[in-house]
Amino acid sequence: MVATHEPTRTATEQRREAVTYTYTPRELNVLISREIAGRLCEIADTLTANADFLLANDDVPASIKRPRAGVYRDVALQLIKLAGNELHGAWAGEVQ
Structure with missing residues (x-):
């Protein structure tokens, strides 16, 4: 069994109470939608960077790289x- 100890505090430091946040369903939906939209944009940026890298690569034949980069x-x-639709839906109050 491992003993656990509270972190040491100075004499003037007061114990902090746990903080609980309460969100309305709309606020929670907006938070989740922002995260989803952000991740979708990150994936889009990665795909765009991959397309740029592929087009700059001279070892790959043009007949292969142009269609793939286009996709x-x-x-x-x-x-x-x-991502834009996800954010618009969240701000409009639509639950997907």
């Missing part, structure tokens, strides 16, 4: 649109 950019654009 990467198309998917990135769709993810950005989806």
